[in-house]
Structures are given as structure tokens and as C-alpha cells.
Amino acid sequence: MGAELIKAIVFDLDGTLYQNEQMGGQVNLSACRYIAELKGVSVEQADLMLEEARDSLAGLAATLSQAVISLGGNMHDLHERMAREVRPEGLLAVDERVVGLLKDLASRFGIHIYTNNNRSLSARIMKLIGVADFFCKVFTIEDFWRPKPDEETLIFLLDAIGAKAEETLFVGDRYQVDLALPATLGAKVFESCTIEQLLGLREFLAQEPTA
Numbered sequence: 056m057g058a059e060l061i062k063a064i065v066f067d068l069d070g071t072l073y074q075n076e077q078m079g080g081q082v083n084l085s086a087c088r089y090i091a092e093l094k095g096v097s098v099e100q101a102d103l104m105l106e107e108a109r110d111s112l113a114g115l116a117a118t119l120s121q122a123v124i125s126l127g128g129n130m131h132d133l134h135e136r137m138a139r140e141v142r143p144e145g146l147l148a149v150d151e152r153v154v155g156l157l158k159d160l161a162s163r164f165g166i167h168i169y170t171n172n173n174r175s176l177s178a179r180i181m182k183l184i185g186v187a188d189f190f191c192k193v194f195t196i197e198d199f200w201r202p203k204p205d206e207e208t209l210i211f212l213l214d215a216i217g218a219k220a221e222e223t224l225f226v227g228d229r230y231q232v233d234l235a236l237p238a239t240l241g242a243k244v245f246e247s248c249t250i251e252q253l254l255g256l257r258e259f260l261a262q263e264p265t266a
């Protein structure tokens with residue numbers, strides 16, 4: 056009694072619905088090039104600066120976005136560059152297990168994406184991994200230009216999907232970035248860093264009260 060039913064599931068995209076080190080490398084290189092240009096330093100120096108900036112954010116959500124912001128960069132310019140430079144084509148492929156899981160979940164819940172990635176890259180990635188058609192709403196960095204974790208954005212998102220925090224399950228690969236804030240608002244959370252863990256979502260939901 057008192058347990059809220061899960062109505063909606065909000066997935067992180069990168070690292071959660073797929074894992075690919077080369078993609079991560081391309082994203083990082085693009086950010087390094089951006090900082091190199093901004094600061095008038097070499098790409099190697101920019102890489103070190105970003106690493107140091109991330110280290111100094113320790114304890115907080117040490118995202119690439121926050122590191123870029125702390126070095127004086129802005130999300131518009133970073134993502135305009137990333138959308139041009141990062142090439143998921145040829146790196147990502149459909150995993151039928153993930154497609155099957157999301158298809159099943161989409162028939163039972165409102166499922167959504169909430170990502171720090173930009174609209175263009177997110178759309179290309181979702182198409183390549185074969186999951187583009189399953190989501191009711193896709194929230195990218197371009198909706199608010201405020202990277203996760205961000206409470207104001209999160210509250211707006213819950214309102215937009217028409218679910219209370221307690222009725223929502225957040226799924227992500229980084230606890231501090233994707234899950235800690237939703238959990239403080241009363242949402243349920245599921246951490247997943249591999250496809251095997253993601254597939255465990257079925258079992259997790261079987262033990263939760265759902266509509």
C-alpha cells in the first residue's frame with residue numbers, strides 16, 4: 056500500500072542504450088578541439104585542461120559538459136562542433152536484445168530519452184541502434200542548454216511527460232549524472248552500464264508495482 060505505480064521510464068542514451076569506446080573517444084576529441092581553439096592551446100594541452108577541470112569537479116557530477124563550462128566554453132558552440140565532427144555511422148549497430156526490450160517497454164509505459172547529447176547526434180545514434188521509433192519524448196541538451204544533473208530541467212521534464220517523480224523510473228549509466236537528482240525527488244532509479252544489466256530491467260520491473 057502507498058507504493059506508486061510506475062507510469063513512465065526516462066532513459067539516458069549514451070553509455071546506457073549502447074556502449075562504444077570509439078564514440079566516447081570522438082566526443083572527447085571534439086571537446087578538446089573546441090577548448091584548444093577557445094584557449095589558443097594545442098589539442099593535447101586542451102585534453103589535459105579538460106582532465107584537470109573534471110578532476111576539480113570531483114564529488115559533483117564531473118561531466119564533460121561541466122568541465123567545458125568551467126573552462127569558459129558554452130554548450131551551443133560545443134554541440135554545434137560535435138554534431139559536425141562525431142560520426143556514429145560505422146561504429147554503432149542494432150542489438151536486437153535492446154530493440155526487443157524497448158519495444159516491449161514502449162507497449163507498457165511511456166518511455167522517453169533525456170540526454171546531455173545534442174538533437175542531431177542523438178537522432179542519428181537512435182536510428183543506428185534501431186530504437187528511434189519507441190520514445191514518446193526526447194529531451195536533449197538543446198531543449199534547455201543546461202546539462203544533467205539540473206533540477207529545474209528535471210522538474211520541467213516530469214511535467215512535460217505528465218508523470219510525478221514517484222511514478223517515474225530513471226535509467227542511466229552514471230549515478231551522479233543520471234540518477235542521484237531524480238532519486239532525491241522521489242523517482243525510482245536503475246543503474247545500467249552494460250547491455251546485460253539493461254536487460255535486467257525486465258526483472259526489476261516485474262518486482263515493482265506497475266499499472
Ligand SMILES: [Mg+2]
Nearest residue numbers: 067069070228
Ligand atoms: Mg550516459
